[in-house]
Amino acid sequence: MNQLQVLVKIIPQLLSDGLALGFVYAIVALGYTMVYGILEFINFAHSELFMFGAFVGTEVLLLLKSAGILADMSPTVALLLSMLVAMIFSGALGVTVDRVAYRPVRSAPKLVPFISAIGVSFILQDLVRMVEEAKNGKFYLNAPTLFTNRITLAPNMVVPEKTLYIVGLCLLMMVALTLFVSKNKWGKAMRAVAQDRETARLMGINVDKVIALTFLIGAALGGAAGTLFSVQYGSISPYSGFVLGMKAFTAAVFGGIGKIPGAMLGGILLGLIEVFGASFLGALTGGVFGSEYKDVLAFAILILILIFKPSGLLGKPVGEKV
Amino acid sequence: MAQHPLRPGPAAFDGKTFAVKDWIVLGLMAVVILAAPLWLMADKGNSVAFIAFLASLLCVYRLRVPAWLRLLLAVVDLAVVMPLVGASSGTFAHVATVICMYGVLALGLNIVVGFTGLLNLGYAAFYAVGAYTYAIFASTQARNFMPFGVYPLSGNWFWLFLLLAMLVSGFVGFLLGLPVLRLKGDYLAVVTLGFAEIIRLLFNNLSKPVNITNGPMGITPIQPPMIFSLRLDKPVHYYVIVLALLLLTFVVVRNLQNSRIGRAWVAIREDELVARTMGVPVVRMKLLAFSIAAGLAGMMGVVFAAMQSYVDPTSFTFMESIVILCMVILGGTGSMTGVIIGALAVIVLQLQILKDASSYLTSLTTAGILNLPSWLNPAKYERLIFGLILVLMCIFRPNGLIPEKRVLQIKEKLGLKPKADAGGNAASKEG
Known part of the structure; x- marks a missing residue:
């Protein structure tokens, strides 16, 4: 049981790691859930918008570094600047993807847009790789270190500064999104379209514009999460979107897809489960299953939720429309 | 006209x-x-x-x-x-073999996606199960955990393993299908995807506590098929074996399609609720489609393992499932000749055109005629091309190059002219 005692000691550390990962999942999951809420369509390419945002954000940081400004400016400003640029680029890409690949097939049978989204995801992966290889000769990027300080929150809890920034910024985005959706006129239109697209159209809502707005917001959030991810973990490759996207989707389903608070809750819980699972799996199974099974754990959770509670934690079961 | x-x-x-x-x-x-x-x-x-x-x-x-x-x-x-x-020429025999192999895989996936209308994004998992079933027993790998028997088994067992792997994969498909088949549409797709990732990660990590799959290092060498003492390890041998399997599969699937079962599948695809109301045993039929498709993939996995004499988890990624899906969609979901032609087109593109183009461009570069940077190597852009195929097909020809005949006939009866003929025989140009 010695191993377990060691693990208990690192619980605060795991908690902070889990929260950082969980908030990133939550922000990416928001993109899946918002689009699903309105179109009942899994935007498979959302993970690529995340990846694209990560590349744009990292490139901005590297640009600042090569211009020699990064060392002089406050890391907070650098992070916010790169995040903002990433959000603009990702958001624009999200709207473009919707216009080019999804809108033409919107009335087609349900699987057609999904397959189109898989295609978009592959195209984006290779395009990003092409640009990166042409520019740097390698397809992955290493982010410059922004924050080096570690902050003592409690006697047993020393947290890297960047984790605090990530959690704080993610919370900020969540609050902003919640306020937007509940108070703003456009947010109201989004809720109306999600409830009933045809009736919303009859009430004079420009449905195509609302859908484009949804893609814009979802993709911008994805881009922001991408930048935060790359700052937290230090490197990004064109293929790192796929697994993270799958997990974020798991989080969205976990919380109840289509529900914005559900995505947030699901993301945070999944991040904690994954980090704790990775550390405890080995100790609990006597070393048979180590941390290499953490992805198996996440996918198994996805399958179990879909089988036993497809409506998720906060969702309500929906009857079949005839 | x-x-x-x-x-x-x-x-x-x-x-x-x-x-x-x-x-x-x-x-x-x-x-x-x-x-x-x-x-x-x-x-x-x-x-x-x-x-x-x-x-x-x-x-x-x-x-x-x-x-x-x-x-x-x-x-x-x-x-x-x-x-x-x-x-x-071994290379061409190899390309032809791969075309036939993927022809069988596409026929199998077509049962699930084309006939029954369920999107399976984890088809490569069943292929992997088949490949590992043969690889473990036809190499020294089985010595690590089998208490009896002499390993590797001789190549004569290959023929039995074709059947055995089919049963094992079919059973795995059945087990997966049992809980997940009540899920709808894209939820089902995501579950199959997650399942395939789990299978791949398991094969990647099952090297301890007992070394079953040898982890990321993969298993090699694997015995080639044999008839008595004749080793069938030349590309042309595999070609003949796989061609026979393709023909067999084609005949079996065609008969299934025209049977009660095939009509039940199409009924489920067109409207599950109505099918159930009309007395089609929906769950049983879906399970059957899932298991048969999985079984076909397992059978091809055995051939794959024997032909490569090497298996490792990287051969069974999500990309592999997508390539097979691409063949089905390109050829025409539900159309049997269509998906085989889809397999042909995709493999020729992958193994012949892209490779030839990149080696031609490399030769130009070495000759000093053209300075092509390595990032522009066409062989690197498989994903891009398959992505483009998927998106363009979805937008312009969602029924595929050779649409299913049944759909065409129904459209004709309803007085709808099939789209393919409207634009001056567009079909013949693209075939």
Whole structure:
């Protein structure tokens, strides 16, 4: 049981790691859930918008570094600047993807847009790789270190500064999104379209514009999460979107897809489960299953939720429309 | 308008006159059909001739002559010309083998996606199960955990393993299908995807506590198939084996399609609720489709493992499932000849055109004619091309290059002209 005692000691550390990962999942999951809420369509390419945002954000940081400004400016400003640029680029890409690949097939049978989204995801992966290889000769990027300080929150809890920034910024985005959706006129239109697209159209809502707005917001959030991810973990490759996207989707389903608070809750819980699972799996199974099974754990959770509670934690079961 | 010579039909030259243009096309096709095999026979290493030969097979399929004549031409091409060429050029035999292998896989996935209308994004998992079933027992790997028996098993077991892997994979498909088949549409797709990732990660990590799969290092060498003491390890041997399996699969699936079961599948695809109301045992039929498809993939996995003599988890990624899905969608979901042609098109693109183009460009670079940076190497852009295929097909031809006949017939009856014919025989141009 010695191993377990060691693990208990690192619980605060795991908690902070889990929260950082969980908030990133939550922000990416928001993109899946918002689009699903309105179109009942899994935007498979959302993970690529995340990846694209990560590349744009990292490139901005590297640009600042090569211009020699990064060392002089406050890391907070650098992070916010790169995040903002990433959000603009990702958001624009999200709207473009919707216009080019999804809108033409919107009335087609349900699987057609999904397959189109898989295609978009592959195209984006290779395009990003092409640009990166042409520019740097390698397809992955290493982010410059922004924050080096570690902050003592409690006697047993020393947290890297960047984790605090990530959690704080993610919370900020969540609050902003919640306020937007509940108070703003456009947010109201989004809720109306999600409830009933045809009736919303009859009430004079420009449905195509609302859908484009949804893609814009979802993709911008994805881009922001991408930048935060790359700052937290230090490197990004064109293929790192796929697994993270799958997990974020798991989080969205976990919380109840289509529900914005559900995505947030699901993301945070999944991040904690994954980090704790990775550390405890080995100790609990006597070393048979180590941390290499953490992805198996996440996918198994996805399958179990879909089988036993497809409506998720906060969702309500929906009857079949005839 | 006169009946077009390029579209297959029940009768040939049935008194209706062709336009001059049609005669010219017919003549050109006849020339291709006769000349391309001869060219390939004369110059057995020429890859342009090989592609022309494959194109001539498509011409045979599209030619409006009696069915027996088309069959004869196809048999001569596939069973005489190709093995002769394959015996002297291993590369072409290999490409032809891979086409046939993916033909079987596409036929299998087509049962699930095309007939039954369930999207399975984890098809490569069943392929992996089949491949590992043979690989573990036909190499020294099984010594690590099997208490009895002498390993590797000899290649004579290959034939039994074709069946055994089919059963094992089919059973895995059944087990997966049991809980997940009540999920709808894209939820099902995501679950199958997650399941495939789990299988791949398991194969990647099951090297401890007992070394079953040898982890990321993979398993090698694997025994090639044998008949008594004759080792069948040449590319052309595999070609003959896989061609036979493809024909067998085609006949079996065609019979299934035209049976009660096949009609039940299509009914589920068109409207599950109505199908259930009409008394179709929906769950049982879905399970059957899932298991048969999984079984076919398992069978091909055995061939794959034997042919490569090496398996590792990287061969069974999500990309692999997508490539097979691409074949089905490109060829025409639900159309059996369509998906085989889809497999042909995708594999020729992957193994022949992209590779040839990149080696040609490399040779230009070494000759100093053209300075091509390595990032522009066309072989690196498989994903891009498959992505483009998926998106463009979804937007412009969601029914595929060769749409399912049943759909065409229904559309004809409803007085809807099939889209393919509306734009001046668009189908024949793309076939």
